[in-house]
Amino acid sequence: MLVAEVVLQQTQVARALDRWPVLLDRFPTPAACATASPAAVIAAWQGLGYNRRALALHRCATEVVRRHDGVVPADLDALLDLPGVGPYTARAVLAFAYEADVGVLDTNVARVLARVGGRRRTAAAAQRAVDDAVPLGRGWAWNQALMDLGATVCTARSPRCADCPVVSSCAWAVAGRPDPDPATGSAGVSGRQSRFEGSDRQGRGRLVNALRCGPVAADALATVMGWPDDPGRADRVAASLLRDGLAVADGVTYRLPG
Numbered sequence: 001m002l003v004a005e006v007v008l009q010q011t012q013v014a015r016a017l018d019r020w021p022v023l024l025d026r027f028p029t030p031a032a033c034a035t036a037s038p039a040a041v042i043a044a045w046q047g048l049g050y051n052r053r054a055l056a057l058h059r060c061a062t063e064v065v066r067r068h069d070g071v072v073p074a075d076l077d078a079l080l081d082l083p084g085v086g087p088y089t090a091r092a093v094l095a096f097a098y099e100a101d102v103g104v105l106d107t108n109v110a111r112v113l114a115r116v117g118g119r120r121r122t123a124a125a126a127q128r129a130v131d132d133a134v135p136l137g138r139g140w141a142w143n144q145a146l147m148d149l150g151a152t153v154c155t156a157r158s159p160r161c162a163d164c165p166v167v168s169s170c171a172w173a174v175a176g177r178p179d180p181d182p183a184t185g186s187a188g189v190s191g192r193q194s195r196f197e198g199s200d201r202q203g204r205g206r207l208v209n210a211l212r213c214g215p216v217a218a219d220a221l222a223t224v225m226g227w228p229d230d231p232g233r234a235d236r237v238a239a240s241l242l243r244d245g246l247a248v249a250d251g252v253t254y255r256l257p258g
Helices: 002-008 013-026 030-035 038-044 052-068 076-080 087-096 107-117 123-133 139-152 200-213 218-225 231-244
Strands: 253-255
Touching: 002 013, 002 052, 002 087, 013 038, 030 052, 038 052, 038 200, 076 087, 087 139, 107 123, 107 139, 123 139, 200 218, 200 231, 200 253, 218 231, 218 253
Parallel strands: none
Antiparallel strands: none
């Protein structure tokens, strides 16, 4: 469950479904992931994007082995103390792996909360609201239902209020859905992502993909990243990979960390 939630942090479900079984097959336990090299985890992460999460997963597995005897903890504070695990991921593990009565605040749930309440919420207020709403002993089912409601009925662009089971208690719907939509800018509700095509993120991804196949010569960086006429940009972006620990360099070649 922890692997799935780390994958889904910034990857669409359709893409995650293809790669998640591969990761589990390669690293079936925290110990298997922890004893692998960072390069092996980065290689197995191919196709999932935002490669820093691969390093976070490796560090997380290492800490689970070192501090929790290889068992993912069922305690919120202990989960939050793991590398790469934030409030959403920690609560998702508790609710869906351990069936705890905690609220899981993803973008769909946050949108429902804002509209039902008729106002934008801060992160703390949104988390309190979803925690307070969980029926005793029903954490798993409640969170699944609320996520599905936001994903299929209370959608971002074309909410199907006529089909909503809570429309009568939704402040925004009762008021006639006035502008602005209270979900816009409310904590936890995702905004529009910046353009990928031609971005530094695309260049980073291209270089990491090349490094999965083997070392890359420093003088080939610009070509590999798709910017053959802009070596300065390539050097700058490659330096960001070094800072993030996704690559190492000896002045002549770049490679994945060992």
